[in-house]
Amino acid sequence: MSSVRDILSRLGGIPVGFATVFKTFFRKPVTVQYPEKQKPMSARFRGRHHLKRYDDGLEKCIGCALCAAACPSDAIYVEAAENNNDKRFSPGERYAKTYEINMLRCIFCGYCEDACPTNAIILEPIEFPTGYTREGMIYTKDKLLEPAPAGVQGTPQATPAGKFERAILPFPPIDVSV
Amino acid sequence: MADLINLTIDGIPVAVPRGMVIVDAAKKIDNDIPVFCYHPKLKPVGMCRMCLVDVGTPKIDPATKQVVRTEDGKPVIAWMPKLQTACTTPVSEGMAVRTNTKQVLDARNNVLEFLLTSHPLDCPICDKGGECPLQNLTLAHGPGLSRFEYEAKQHNAKHVPLGDLIFLDRERCIQCSRCIRFQDDVADDHVLQFHDRGRHMEIVTFSDPPFDSYFGGNTTDICPVGALTTADFRFKARPWELDSTPSVCTHCPVGCNISLNTRLETRTGGHEIKRVMPRQNEQVNEIWTCDKGRFVHHFTRAEDRLTHPLVRDARGKLVESTWEAALQLVADKARGARVSGVIGDRIANEDAHLFGSLFSDVLKDGAVAMSPAIPAAYADIARAYGVGKDTDFKQLGKGDTILVVNGDLEESAPVWFLRLRQAVVDRGAKLVIAHDRSSKMHRYASRIVTYELGMAAHWASEQTTELSAELKSARNVLIVFGDEKLSAEGARSLARSLANILIESGHAGKANSGLLPLYPHANTQGVFDMLPATTVTTGKVDVAWLVGVGNAADVPQADFTVVQELFLTDIANNADVVLPALSFAERDGSFTSGDRRVQRFYRALPGLGQGKPDWWIIQEVAKRLGATWQYHGTSEVFAQMAQHNPYYAGLSYETLSQAEPQWPPVGRADLYYGGTAYDNSGGIGSRYAAPAEQSGFNSSLEPVVAPPVDMEALQHLPHTLYQDGELIRRSKVLSGHVRAQRKEAETA
Ligand code: SF4
Ligand code: SF4
Ligand code: SF4
Ligand code: SF4
Ligand code: FES
Numbered sequence: 001m002s003s004v005r006d007i008l009s010r011l012g013g014i015p016v017g018f019a020t021v022f023k024t025f026f027r028k029p030v031t032v033q034y035p036e037k038q039k040p041m042s043a044r045f046r047g048r049h050h051l052k053r054y055d056d057g058l059e060k061c062i063g064c065a066l067c068a069a070a071c072p073s074d075a076i077y078v079e080a081a082e083n084n085n086d087k088r089f090s091p092g093e094r095y096a097k098t099y100e101i102n103m104l105r106c107i108f109c110g111y112c113e114d115a116c117p118t119n120a121i122i123l124e125p126i127e128f129p130t131g132y133t134r135e136g137m138i139y140t141k142d143k144l145l146e147p148a149p150a151g152v153q154g155t156p157q158a159t160p161a162g163k164f165e166r167a168i169l170p171f172p173p174i175d176v177s178v
Numbered sequence: 179m180a181d182l183i184n185l186t187i188d189g190i191p192v193a194v195p196r197g198m199v200i201v202d203a204a205k206k207i208d209n210d211i212p213v214f215c216y217h218p219k220l221k222p223v224g225m226c227r228m229c230l231v232d233v234g235t236p237k238i239d240p241a242t243k244q245v246v247r248t249e250d251g252k253p254v255i256a257w258m259p260k261l262q263t264a265c266t267t268p269v270s271e272g273m274a275v276r277t278n279t280k281q282v283l284d285a286r287n288n289v290l291e292f293l294l295t296s297h298p299l300d301c302p303i304c305d306k307g308g309e310c311p312l313q314n315l316t317l318a319h320g321p322g323l324s325r326f327e328y329e330a331k332q333h334n335a336k337h338v339p340l341g342d343l344i345f346l347d348r349e350r351c352i353q354c355s356r357c358i359r360f361q362d363d364v365a366d367d368h369v370l371q372f373h374d375r376g377r378h379m380e381i382v383t384f385s386d387p388p389f390d391s392y393f394g395g396n397t398t399d400i401c402p403v404g405a406l407t408t409a410d411f412r413f414k415a416r417p418w419e420l421d422s423t424p425s426v427c428t429h430c431p432v433g434c435n436i437s438l439n440t441r442l443e444t445r446t447g448g449h450e451i452k453r454v455m456p457r458q459n460e461q462v463n464e465i466w467t468c469d470k471g472r473f474v475h476h477f478t479r480a481e482d483r484l485t486h487p488l489v490r491d492a493r494g495k496l497v498e499s500t501w502e503a504a505l506q507l508v509a510d511k512a513r514g515a516r517v518s519g520v521i522g523d524r525i526a527n528e529d530a531h532l533f534g535s536l537f538s539d540v541l542k543d544g545a546v547a548m549s550p551a552i553p554a555a556y557a558d559i560a561r562a563y564g565v566g567k568d569t570d571f572k573q574l575g576k577g578d579t580i581l582v583v584n585g586d587l588e589e590s591a592p593v594w595f596l597r598l599r600q601a602v603v604d605r606g607a608k609l610v611i612a613h614d615r616s617s618k619m620h621r622y623a624s625r626i627v628t629y630e631l632g633m634a635a636h637w638a639s640e641q642t643t644e645l646s647a648e649l650k651s652a653r654n655v656l657i658v659f660g661d662e663k664l665s666a667e668g669a670r671s672l673a674r675s676l677a678n679i680l681i682e683s684g685h686a687g688k689a690n691s692g693l694l695p696l697y698p699h700a701n702t703q704g705v706f707d708m709l710p711a712t713t714v715t716t717g718k719v720d721v722a723w724l725v726g727v728g729n730a731a732d733v734p735q736a737d738f739t740v741v742q743e744l745f746l747t748d749i750a751n752n753a754d755v756v757l758p759a760l761s762f763a764e765r766d767g768s769f770t771s772g773d774r775r776v777q778r779f780y781r782a783l784p785g786l787g788q789g790k791p792d793w794w795i796i797q798e799v800a801k802r803l804g805a806t807w808q809y810h811g812t813s814e815v816f817a818q819m820a821q822h823n824p825y826y827a828g829l830s831y832e833t834l835s836q837a838e839p840q841w842p843p844v845g846r847a848d849l850y851y852g853g854t855a856y857d858n859s860g861g862i863g864s865r866y867a868a869p870a871e872q873s874g875f876n877s878s879l880e881p882v883v884a885p886p887v888d889m890e891a892l893q894h895l896p897h898t899l900y901q902d903g904e905l906i907r908r909s910k911v912l913s914g915h916v917r918a919q920r921k922e923a924e925t926a
Contacts, residue, residue: 093337093413165336166298
């Protein structure tokens with residue numbers, strides 16, 4: 001003697017599974033086809049790093065390696081060199097000749113961003129680091145550096161003497177007039 | 179010491195020698211009073227006011243002239259109305275010092291606030307950042323915020339080359355004058371000075387060429403901010419990224435203790451020396467080194483280092499080969515052949531010992547010699563009558579005589595120059611110089627003898643009796659001598675005459691007395707000590723085997739030549755087999771300095787290419803010739819050597835690596851006190867006793883006849899610090915100096 005319940009129990013979880021499939025089959029998916037489609041991210045999402053430039057095209061990074069010092073996973077490698085007015089990369093005397101981030105090591109904590117004295121390195125919610133090789137996951141400076149703003153020359157630039165002597169400028173004075 | 183002064187610092191009693199200033203006394207009990215302008219190696223000037231402390235002395239009753247005491251018998255302290263500078267105030271009996279009152283802490287805060295009014299926000303790009311006294315003291319004692327308006331800040335030049343080796347950042351300078359005082363009081367090159375006054379005061383150099391000194395690098399170590407940076411290290415790395423390995427400088431007989439600071443580098447794909455820093459050894463270099471030692475390190479990662487064994491092929495070209503093939507070829511050629519071995523005097527003791535053993539124990543028909551050959555002619559005399567085991571240059575002073583013969587201390591042994599100059603200028607030793615020309619040391623001489631070119635040996639042999647009589651009354655007699663313009667026989671004759679002077683005046687075999695030879699390199703004495711006495715074969719031999727030989731005149735005529743080298747030098751280029759060796763930075767070993775101090779150096783870099791240490795190469799060939807050597811490292815070679823070499827008996831790598839606490843303490847957490855020279859943790863080495871010190875040694879006079887002047891030796895250029903060579907040529911930063919000295923030599 002077999003009841004419906006018996007039959008169902010003998011079929012195991014199969015009908016339950018099918019039921020779930022049919023239920024969700026007609027529902028709108030929550031996943032997207034990355035990277036063809038991208039979901040909007042929070043503006044403060046910490047994704048891939050970019051090295052920023054000033055409006056005049058000079059690099060913000062001064063090669064100080066404080067990001068590398070702050071990085072808990074030792075993912076950043078910086079080598080600095082000296083600017084001169086004929087070949088200037090950044091304001092002040094020092095720029096990053098080599099700048100590499102190992103994206104496989106990075107845990108996207110954003111400490112590098114916190115440590116940076118010039119806001120040069122920013123983790124942005126765009127273009128997530130993916131790749132097929134380990135070497136390809138080491139992002140070099142040319143990959144990290146954002147392009148120069150439209151109509152502005154990139155780096156190195158020839159700059160007038162005395163204009164870019166200091167690497168770090170103070171915040172603009174606070175207006176305390178009443 | 180009998181003359182101890184008792185005082186209390188923050189209630190803690192301390193007894194220190196009379197004359198010590200409060201900063202140093204506090205240091206004895208690990209109370210770090212912050213300083214900027216004070217430096218334990220320089221005279222105090224009291225310029226920065228960072229060291230202000232509260233000082234009191236026991237109250238004296240004017241009537242009884244007795245110390246006033248409280249009821250329980252403690253002396254009443256009369257505190258001075260204002261804070262005092264701890265760096266200029268000497269201790270006095272019963273003094274009380276307070277370093278932690280609110281007044282003191284406020285004073286520190288205020289001094290820092292003043293110093294920072296015009297200090298730039300440079301820490302991220304400043305080479306001193308991370309080991310900066312101003313940074314550290316601001317964190318510890320300074321204000322967190324500036325009350326000063328940005329507009330009112332001074333903006334000064336940031337990139338001022340003071341010469342080609344040192345750069346000045348005028349904004350960062352805090353006008354402590356340490357650099358000026360080092361140059362004036364220690365190096366005696368008066369090349370820096372203050373210009374203008376008040377907030378406009380700045381450091382200028384007025385020598386031509388600018389910052390003309392062999393010791394300028396030291397000012398960057400003691401500068402308490404990043405105002406002075408070296409052209410070599412500028413922006414090369416942050417201090418916290420550097421690994422540090424204790425080492426010994428290879429360029430002159432002083433044997434300065436150094437630290438090799440290394441770090442990863444994309445250009446070489448591996449580690450690279452980023453800077454060379456002095457390592458404290460109060461017996462050797464204190465906390466200094468010369469600029470040659472600091473900047474001639476680029477050869478270790480030069481593009482043209484040899485990385486593979488090279489063997490000459492049938493068409494007569496040197497082609498890359500394997501170690502196995504090359505070693506076998508050398509062994510086959512050497513078996514049963516007449517072999518002439520030559521070893522350079524920059525090679526470590528361990529390699530030289532094995533090379534010597536190869537010729538005494540393994541090869542049947544061979545002779546071994548040291549290059550350059552001239553020092554080998556007198557190194558036995560220099561050793562026998564060398565400075566006593568317990569010699570301490572710091573003890574030389576009043577009553578002592580320093581005799582400098584036929585050598586230029588500053589050019590040949592720059593740090594000995596610093597130390598002996600202080601013995602004369604600061605402590606009153608008498609200096610007598612005999613030379614054919616003038617040198618910087620001549621400035622301090624109380625008597626100068628000038629003889630004709632090449633006549634040093636004649637002069638010494640004629641003057642022996644007279645000088646001995648004169649030196650009899652001296653407390654100690656130190657005789658520094660060089661081999662300029664002399665043949666091997668001439669140099670030996672000079673050394674012998676000087677030894678006679680020591681014997682006759684009663685100073686042979688004593689501490690703080692003896693001969694101090696100005697050898698050409700760091701291990702001349704060591705290599706000489708390691709080699710067995712063999713008669714040098716003349717004429718053509720079957721095989722010439724050259725280990726680090728730089729002098730073409732020392733290369734024997736041979737059918738087959740083997741060379742162990744770092745580079746494809748002219749000598750290597752003519753060889754049949756070239757074996758790539760490792761530089762001193764890529765291996766460990768030991769050197770014996772000109773004053774017979776045996777010191778260890780350690781491995782700072784991985785080897786380059788297939789290069790191997792010299793001792794390994796020698797052992798591998800020896801094995802193929804039937805030797806049963808099984809050394810796994812230099813420590814085993816050294817241990818074996820110490821068993822058989824009487825001079826080195828009792829020494830081992832353990833004894834050499836012992837470091838005792840030194841005074842003044844530098845390189846610890848408080849970089850503001852002594853500068854960035856490194857604390858010594860790798861060992862201060864050990865000097866072996868001079869034979870003349872030992873009982874049973876027969877120090878008897880030997881008559882000397884000076885050989886005739888050697889016309890060929892007269893052509894030798896006197897040794898200069900930056901003279902052109904295979905190693906210095908690869909340091910671009912010094913190329914201007916090398917060129918200048920070459921030009922000078924050509925026109926001379
Ligand atoms: S996000 Fe964090 S882990 Fe990644 S590079 Fe920056 S500091 Fe390093
Ligand atoms: S990104 Fe910022 S913290 Fe990193 S080296 Fe550049 S300036 Fe310094
Ligand atoms: S000298 Fe010291 S405090 Fe001044 S910028 Fe350099 S690291 Fe900072
Ligand atoms: S350059 Fe450095 S050592 Fe010289 S006065 Fe300025 S802060 Fe002092
Ligand atoms: S005034 Fe004492 S350390 Fe400068």
